[in-house]
Amino acid sequence: MRWSKTYIPTMRDNPSEAELVSHKFLLRAGYMRRLAAGVYNYLPLMQRVINKVSNIVREEMDSAGAVEILMPFVQPADLWRKSGRWNDYGKELARLKDRHDREMVLGPTHEEIITDLVSGELKSYKQMPLNMYQIQTKFRDEIRPRFGLMRGREFIMKDAYSFDINEEAHQGAYDKMVAAYHRIFDRCGLSAKQVDSDSGAMGGSGSHEFMVMVDTDGGECTIVSCDKCDYAANVEKAVFRELNPPVQDKEIKETEEVDTPNAGTIEEISEFLKMPPNRFAKTLLFNAEFKGKKKNVVKPVAAMIRGDRQINEIKFKNYLGCLELEMAGPETVEKLTGAPVGFAGPIGLGCAIVVDPEVENMTNFVVGANKADKHIINVNLNRDFKTTGVVDLKNAPVGEGCPECDGLLTASRGIEVGNTFMLGTKYSKSMGGKFLDRNGKEQLYIMGSYGIGVTRTAQAAIEKFHDDKGILWPKSLAPYQITIITMNAGKEPQQEAGEKIYNELTEAGFEVLYDDRMERAGIKLNDADLVGIPLRITIGDKSLAEGKIELKLRNESDLVRVDLSEIIEKSTEFLERAI
RNA sequence: CGGGGUGUGGCGCAGUCUGGUUAGCGUGCUUGCUUUGGGAGCAAGAUGUCGGAGGUUCGAAUCCUCUCACCCCGACCA
Missing domain, CATH: 3.90.960.10 (YbaK/aminoacyl-tRNA synthetase-associated domain)
Structure with a gap:
């Protein structure tokens, strides 16, 4: 893509609406623009990042045996009344009426819809296990939208729903999803931490959250984790082993x-x-x-x-x-x-x-x-x-012992990018989801639901990977892998070289953003840092005279001069090394 | 929803307390010339219902009333 042909409105100043670094960079680097509180336009670069995340999610969900569908965003109120969540979900559920005064909701999640969808036709144990997912815009009328995409009202989410014939089978399906989640976040360069969580309003028997650990203000959740094993839990859910339990007297004495x-x-x-x-x-x-x-x-x-x-x-x-x-x-x-x-x-x-x-x-x-x-x-x-x-009134049990090993618990902060819920029969019961088992006996299927905040994951990556000049995208999420800059846009030899390299790399299968603007070097270099493409190729007079161009990774400070003839090999080599 | 704050060219702000010419500044934008390896210089330009409605006044960005939007702190969540 040529910079001049796309739309990347970078800004010099921080917009006053943003507080968090990742939010500031998303706006400054021209990834998004706000339309209303918690509602954003995704610009060309952002759309590419969203596609990157979505594709990773899609590939891993598919290979974990889930199948993609797409359910309606606008849903009839009836289904929500049936599950009881018309009342329970509260004001976060955006409600509206159609022209016939029928009540509708903007889908914040899809347990009702999918259970209704399968309830007529998922009738035999032979049809399970089943897992269906979608990647879709959700709307939750948050009390206080905040931090850009971190807590938007409209956001993109992957939601999956599993159906199994019994608890044992469900546990298998659940474990598969958890494994898929780890692969997804690993591939996004994020290595999310899996923590025990409170099932809360979703109901059901167990749940986990997937956290991207950060040490910035973006980490809204406090989690407690062991310094030795992989025990980790949301503070509200954390259990611990007392290192020095109080002595318990055998006899009760007089005051x-x-x-x-x-x-x-x-x-x-x-x-x-x-x-x-x-x-x-x-x-x-x-x-x-x-x-x-x-x-x-x-x-x-x-x-x-x-x-x-x-x-x-x-x-x-x-x-x-x-x-x-x-x-x-x-x-x-x-x-x-x-x-x-x-x-x-x-x-x-x-x-x-x-x-x-x-x-x-x-x-x-x-x-x-x-x-x-x-x-x-x-x-x-x-x-x-x-x-x-x-009631529990104390702070996180930091310094106490891990419940699963002899390690100590510490507190850290994270961004919740995904979660997995064991729903049990909550929705199959309320929405009427029954099947016949091997013995011809009617049973309720056991459900699970699994969410990943796609847009939030993208922002979490920025919160984790940035410096004072801009974003440092992991290569798997970057909108482009390579950006090319001509230092003197007006000079023909540089333009020619730019065109040639751009075509060559594009044909070789790289995703390239060619900054062909008639701007000064400083502006382009700063914009390149801001936008955060992993590999930068600069074309300048001095090197070009020797038949060379310069390669630099966004997360490294070294500039390496490379012969024009070996661009493809060297680019591949550099990108291997990128985060 | 409770508390705090802000709305003035695309972005960042000053001006408002104490009403008074054509509403400023920086940056960005357009054009020209000169420049050209980390946000160039000079010159000429364009861009404002001063968030909206009503009111007070000879006169309102400024005072009053109502209203809308947005941001921050809290509870909620991918």
Whole structure:
């Protein structure tokens, strides 16, 4: 492709709408333009990248035994009522009416449609296993679209659905998809990490997410992984092995108030009482603002976690369902406990007390006495105080042991580019998907659903591979493999050489972007860096006089002069080396 | 939806508080000349319903009311 014949509107400045590097580069390098919040035009370069991702997905899905179909984007509301998701999906489901006032939805996912599709004709065990997929535009009316293609409202997704006769067969189908996913992301140059996840609203028995690990702000998900084995899980789902579990006393002892002069922090009391922090339960006081009928009300609430844990305020806030949550100031603490900060405890506390599950399992632990310089030992939940709820309130168990080996858990950030769900019979039940088994007995088929965010994967690649000048596409996703630049566009020998090399490489099967613009060298070089094509060929007077041109990989700094006659071999060689 | 913010040539912004000629600047765009290996110089140009509607006023980008859009923080998700 000649630059002058396509449409690559690069920009010098960062548009103010973008926050994330990958988002900025997508706009600056002329890959996309925004139409509305979370809705984008894909320009020629982007369309090529989307095709690259799609083709990799397609090849791997096909070879994993899935077959491609295409289902409608606009769907009748009836099917969604039937599955119950007309109500459950909430406002994210975009609804509209046709001219006859019939209710429709813009497809955010296709479990309903595909189950309905097969329900009349997938009637025998002989027809399974079956796996069908599509690559299609989806629409989810996100509360807050963000970060360009990362969380768009309209986006391209590959969604696959498997049908099996029983759990065992389904597990096989699921494993096949997981393997295909690893191959897909590997081929995209991304090596996604597979993590255990919460099945959430999709329902079903198990699920995994595939994360591209990044250390930029683009990593919206926190995942916990083992430093030795490949255990990894979403923070919400992560389990761990306690390295130093608290001692469990055999007998339940009587409470006792003890003096702890000048010991307000866990470390100080721990030191003073000669007991490890995990025998303490911290009582943390918060002010929570709830929505009231007329005006909002602020109520104090207490959270209890083990002495060696950190509170996760977001988890607490979610549990409470309040509008605002903040640590109570000294005045509130004194008013509530009658003691200065550092001695709050649950016994006799006049507000709701929410405890972490770990606290529920402790015996004879230490809490604040609600009196200055005093703590109470041998406290036991239910006997000495009551809780209003038990819920996980602590931060990710970083530093704890891996549940599957003797490694340690660490936290890192990732971009979710794909997921796999075991759906069980949720949709076959609600949508009426039955078949006859070998014994002529009616059964519900076991389903799985498998998604890959195609457009998000593309942006995730940029988030992972870029420098301060622009994108560094992995060669498998790059819109073109090679870009050719004439340093002095006006000079005929260079133009001729450019044309010749462009034709030669194109005929040899390379995808080439020939920058034939009448621009100065600096502009073209900068644009080439910005756009991120893996291999750059530059044609300049000096080299050309010796019958040479220059090759440079985007991710390397070396410039290599190569004889005109060996362009094809050298280009092949360079591209082998590219990421 | 709650909180915060922004709308002014394609892009990035100033001007708004304190109303007052033809609404500026940088960049980009067009044309010409000179340049030409990492975003050239000079000259001449084109491009604005100042997000929209209504109002106040002799006069509104600027003040008031309503409204729309977009961005950021939170909950949700490929």
